[in-house]
């Protein structure tokens with residue numbers, strides 16, 4: 001197997017410094033719709049200027065470069081041990097080159113490892129085998145502030161008056177947005193998972209965030225719910241960084257999971273405006289990034 005450490009390093013650099021075009025376009029649209037002279041428009045202008053400077057100078061978009069989450073889809077017969085070693089080497093090198101801030105802190109001792117490597121779960125690497133010949137790797141850098149305002153609900157939920165149906169899911173998702181106001185760096189993007197157990201539900205809510213902002217959910221019911229939630233969240237007048245206005249969320253992406261009859265979880269992963277995700281594709285010896 002070829003050594004792809006440098007290709008992984010480029011994936012990390014791009015993800016940390018170059019916001020994907022669909023996210024930048026959504027931020028520009030939100031800025032153009034914001035009231036001229038408003039604090040919300042000023043915040044979006046600053047965000048967009050920051051995005052452009054980061055790209056130009058190849059410097060991180062935000063001081064918190066986030067938790068690295070890798071999703072690796074590999075062909076049959078590839079060594080996941082070697083892929084893991086190469087990814088970890090790339091993450092350590094990216095930290096030395098300041099594309100990543102040293103973020104991995106041993107929770108028990110309080111010691112920062114200094115290289116973004118810590119135990120078997122940092123960085124987080126998920127492997128799955130696919131039927132294609134090449135390798136596809138998605139990387140998401142998930143900020144701490146927005147991760148802190150994610151939430152999980154076990155329905156029914158008396159406080160929200162939320163039952164075990166899509167109305168209940170709607171109430172839970174909007175409650176997350178409401179509680180996140182002033183934190184989590186809006187405008188945000190919601191990854192929502194319905195069903196599963198507590199663990200699989202949270203994991204799926206993050207996978208939902210790998211979708212592009214301008215795509216549609218193949219399930220028409222969930223697609224409707226995504227659009228409704230964007231519309232309703234944007235009526236809460238929270239706005240960019242909590243300054244008010246309509247740009248509270250840029251998108252909502254939902255995944256449905258099977259569940260045990262006894263449980264009905266709704267998990268919401270909140271992503272900040274620094275929606276850093278990139279894809280690397282290695283096929284026929286060539287590497288490209290999206």
Ligand code: SF4
Nearest residue numbers: 062143145146185272
């Ligand atoms: S929540 Fe996002 S934008 Fe805000 S500080 Fe964290 S990484 Fe940066």
